[in-house]
Amino acid sequence: MQIWNRALAALALVAAAVLASAVHAAPAHPADEDGYELWLRYRPLPQAHAPRWNTIVFDGAPSATVRAAIDELRRGAQGMTGKDLALGTRVTDGAVVLARAGKLPAGVDGAGLADLGREGYLLKSATVAGKRVTVIAANDDIGLLYGAFGLLRAANTGKPLDRLDERSAPKLQLRVLNHWDNLDRSVERGYAGQSIWNWWELPDVRDRRYVDYARANASLGINGTVLNNVNSKPEILTAPWIAKAAALADVLRPYGIKVYLSARFSTPLELKETKTADPLSPEVAAWWRNKADEIYRAIPDFGGFLVKANSEGQPGPQDYHRTHVDGANMLAAALAPHNGVVMWRAFVYAAEKPDDRAKQAYDEFKPLDGKFARNVLVQVKNGAIDFQPREPFHPLFGAMPATPLMMEFQITKEYLGFAMHMAYLGPLFEETLTSDTMRQPGGLTVAQVLEDAAHGKRPTGMAGVANVGSSRTWSGSHFDQANWYAYGRFAWDPQGSARAFAEEWATQTFARDPKAVQGIVDMMMMSREAVVNYMTPLGLHHLMDTGHHHGPGPWVDNLGRPDWNPTYYHKADRQGIGFDRTARGSNALAQYAPALAARWSDPRTTPPELLLWFHHLPWDYAMPSGRTLWAELVGHYDRGVAQAEELRTRWERMKPFVDARRYDEVRERLDVQVKEAHWWRDASVAYFQSVSGLALPPGARPPARSLDEYKAIRFPYAPGH
Ligand code: BDP
DSSP, X not given: OHXXXXXXXXXXXXXXXXXXXHHSSSOOOOOOOOSTTTXXXXXXXXXXXSOOOOEEEEOSOOOHHHHHHHHHHHHHHHHHHSOOOEEESSOOXXXXXXXXXXXXXXXXXXXXXXXXXXXOEEEEEEEETTEEEEEEEESSHHHHHHHHHHHHHHHHTTOOGGGOEEEEOOSOSEEEEEOOBOTTSOBTTOOSSSOSOOTTTTTTOOOTHHXXXXXXXXXXXXXXXXXXXXXXXXXXXXXXXXXXXXXHHHHHGGGTOEEEEEOOTTHHHHTTSSSOOOTTOHHHHHHXXXXXXXXXXXXXXXXXEEEOOSSTXXXXXXXXXXXXXXXXXXXXXXXXXXXXXXXXEOOOOOTTOOSOHHHHHHHHXXXXXXXXXXXXEEEEESSSSSSOSSOOOOTTTTTOTTSOEEEEEEOSOTTTTTTXXXXXXXXXXXXXXXXXXXXXXXXXXXXXXXXXXXGGTSOOEEEEEOOOOSSTTSSSSTTTHHHHHHHHHHHHOTTOOHHHHHHHHXXXXXXXXXXXXXXXXXXXXXXXXXXXXXXXXXXXXXXXXXXXXXXXXXTOOOSSSGGGSHHHHHOOOSSEESOOOSTTTTOGXXXXXXHHHHHHTSGGGSOGGGHHHHOOEETTOBXXXXXXXXXXXXXXXXXXXXXXXXXXXHHHHTGGGSOHHHHHHHHHHHHHHHHHHHHHHHHHHHHHHHHHOOOOOTTOOOOSSOHHHHHTOXXXXXXXX
């Protein structure tokens, strides 16, 4: 495998460098890397921290999953210590014991294992028959694989390996990537090259990269992947494509990853196999039942369907005057005999409706609470508009207590600078997950809503729109890998911490030196707020240019649908700026719990970062800082630019710790980010000034170019569109 060979090749060099650095204080400069190995680099550990593992013990015939765990442990040990671990059955000093429940070596305390479910694991330092061993215990093979990755992470991040006592189990059941990958290998909103699925060559040719993809996901606990775009095509459900999906399922299965498909609601009609796609037509229901049976013959553990219906022009049950429940439940009935699920998206809005777009999903779905079949999850984006740099949490969270709601985050950065800007999304995920919906006395966070779907009796889950592609870095840039990482870790534990995940990632991906980790993590933690500041400060949203969403377009007001126009969202005029979502305006606030709605209906008790999401305010509105809204807005844009520059300066300080290749590749992007932060700031200030008619606040720098020049900028071939 590529990672393996590269690791071996690099090993001699790096081992020598590390040994040298243990003797002399000055670290040798690390060898160049291209990022392909992600956070699974397993570089040599200094003697004092290196694991003293010497054999792997497993009693029985290893399944493909256990073999994957053994391979990974060997790969990790080889990289970190230079030692090859033999596989044995006798417990020796330094053994890593993989044990299923019921087969724990005598003397090892397996208390609590039973509560950890199929996927959980225990990591324990123990003494067995007088030998010091490390035990990975689990109820199922997949738990052993996750435990192996957990142990390697502990070693890689410098945890004391002789005092391990860790228990871990996922808090959500379905931890899924959504690939928006098209059948021609283009990727909607993809900035990391082509789709990693080489559809044309599948099913006969199985790129070795699929295995590395599976390893990366399994290392985080991601256990599902939707292979194709939510804007789906009928062909994906035809025999040749089912065979391609089945080939991928075969590769991914040992790593605990199930395959799902996005289904187009009108598939049978478009394939001319039925006369309608009406979900209540028996002919249609029978077609889907047969289709499900056909898929399960090829993929016995197929996960189910993801569906985007009656949204942005996609077909759906409403085309036949049926409801989302009619549509979802019909598909659910076809999948139920096979234990498949339907992930039905709540991302719906229609131009014909004059109402605030932010309200439409709640208005359509809230009345359907409790009506969905048991194997349906409603998949809700983190916010009510569309993956903006900042949005308040979606009002559906906490408002449908009788329906499992699945979170949908976007890992690919459609609205946060593609793969060009550094924006670590951990803080965005954490901000949403820790939001208090106030739907329960004492509080009810979004994370709790996800974890407790219908009181634990129905499936739970989280989806992330993947940022993975054919790029050598997988994610289009080195730092975008961190967003895949953090997503996976939050899907495992929605109550985790963005900073802690960043620390793990930076240590494994870049350098173990605490100074480097601290420096890199600090950059990551400030990066998303920098983007918010120079793109959409103070609760502004959807100001990106049309279609491709690259760069500023706050002036755009001529699109086919009003709710695609930035002017619809900021509503700036001579008097003021912001979307009034209070009772005087669209009253979207009424969709939140009354106590929260009351708090946010007064601009003085609305958090400043959400101010213009909920309020239309005069330009001279007095902000808590004492400045006017206008001065504060310009101040935020300036701050964003300063933060982008600060990111670059901080990266320069990381130079001694990072190999030259990755250093330069990150540096190039930071130059772009600084340039584009200026562009965002200048274009936005120029535009809002033209609307407000106000002079720039004292000391503010005039935009570099005229508004007309900014308006004339075009990107006919921007990626992902
Ligand atoms: C928007 C994207 C569009 C997606 C849509 C969706 O611009 O490409 O198809 O969301 O989530 O963010 O369905």
